[in-house]
Amino acid sequence: MENLLATHAVTKSYGNQDALHDVSIHVRPGEVYGLIGKNGAGKSTLFKVIMGLARQDSGEISIYDKPSVENLEGTQKNIGFMFGSQFFSYLTARENLIYTCKLKGITDKTEVERVLKLVELDQVKKKVKSFSMGMKQRLNIANALVGKPDLIIMDEPINGLDPQGIASFRHLVQKLNREQEITFLLSSHILGELGLMASRFGFIHDGELLNEMNREELLGKAEDQVIIKVDNAEKAAYLLEEHFPSLDYIVNGDKEIILSDLIDETNKIAKILVDGGLELYKLTAHQQTLEEYYLSLIHQGGQENV
Numbered sequence: 001m002e003n004l005l006a007t008h009a010v011t012k013s014y015g016n017q018d019a020l021h022d023v024s025i026h027v028r029p030g031e032v033y034g035l036i037g038k039n040g041a042g043k044s045t046l047f048k049v050i051m052g053l054a055r056q057d058s059g060e061i062s063i064y065d066k067p068s069v070e071n072l073e074g075t076q077k078n079i080g081f082m083f084g085s086q087f088f089s090y091l092t093a094r095e096n097l098i099y100t101c102k103l104k105g106i107t108d109k110t111e112v113e114r115v116l117k118l119v120e121l122d123q124v125k126k127k128v129k130s131f132s133m134g135m136k137q138r139l140n141i142a143n144a145l146v147g148k149p150d151l152i153i154m155d156e157p158i159n160g161l162d163p164q165g166i167a168s169f170r171h172l173v174q175k176l177n178r179e180q181e182i183t184f185l186l187s188s189h190i191l192g193e194l195g196l197m198a199s200r201f202g203f204i205h206d207g208e209l210l211n212e213m214n215r216e217e218l219l220g221k222a223e224d225q226v227i228i229k230v231d232n233a234e235k236a237a238y239l240l241e242e243h244f245p246s247l248d249y250i251v252n253g254d255k256e257i258i259l260s261d262l263i264d265e266t267n268k269i270a271k272i273l274v275d276g277g278l279e280l281y282k283l284t285a286h287q288q289t290l291e292e293y294y295l296s297l298i299h300q301g302g303q304e305n306v
């Protein structure tokens with residue numbers, strides 16, 4: 001079995017508003033998959049379609065390589081889903097989870113204690129209304145863990161957490177992933193938040209999946225760059241291509257060009273541009289951060305080469 005969850009060319013619009021266009025993601029067993037996209041990119045809509053809470057216009061969802069449409073109940077059993085907090089604030093964590101068990105038809109009396117222990121809320125007696133954000137998030141995860149799903153989906157789980165809360169959320173996800181073999185599909189609008197946590201990434205922008213890659217590939221993107229500012233970026237690109245035919249570059253606006261190699265050739269680059277009659281304002285070697293890579297990916301609409 002290759003994919004625990006896959007979407008195949010899923011398209012959905014709300015009236016005239018396109019929310020998803022031909023989106024195919026592939027979540028393999030054992031992964032922590034980070035779906036990264038700005039607000040309005042289509043993340044929540046994709047999760048709703050996966051869970052059968054919204055109906056796609058076209059495309060398919062498969063769970064364990066079988067179409068989910070044939071087995072929606074099975075899908076919901078295999079997937080624990082968390083869309084924001086929906087708890088009764090005047091009840092304790094334990095009481096809220098008893099309620100979740102009832103909703104899911106789970107009669108095993110040990111289930112609530114099992115999930116409370118996993119998120120280390122088993123000793124907490126107070127009502128949810130006096131929980132910190134971090135505790136609420138742990139309760140969210142406990143709620144999704146009820147019924148032993150193989151995959152947990154969480155929409156923007158890091159929103160509103162402080163740095164310490166983010167770190168403990170990350171440790172908990174990694175622990176559950178490692179020790180309980182739970183696969184996670186998490187979304188965020190900030191790559192940096194999931195950058196340390198996810199083992200694979202999907203980048204979504206304006207309803208389209210731009211790219212999927214694993215962590216090693218992504219880290220390889222955070223590479224050295226040469227950033228050049230000139231009076232005419234198109235002409236600079238033309239001149240550089242003449243000298244370096246397989247050059248990997250992006251033209252950013254009409255005055256900037258970014259090269260993803262040639263870090264050791266800055267003197268030669270400067271000479272080519274100046275000899276070519278260009279006004280060279282700036283030429284810097286720079287280590288691109290993951291966030292910058294993500295922004296450049298959005299800017300290019302998923303095309304690695306311009």
Ligand SMILES: Nc1ncnc2c1ncn2[C@@H]1O[C@H](COP(=O)(O)OP(=O)(O)OP(=O)(O)O)[C@@H](O)[C@H]1O
Pocket residue numbers: 014017018019037038039040041042043044045046156189
């Ligand atoms: N019920 C709806 N009716 C009309 N348009 C909608 C509806 N839900 C979402 N949209 C639109 O579909 C697009 C995708 O929205 P979606 O909520 O899936 O994005 P998102 O990536 O989850 O963003 P956010 O993090 O802001 O929720 C947006 O343009 C949004 O305005």
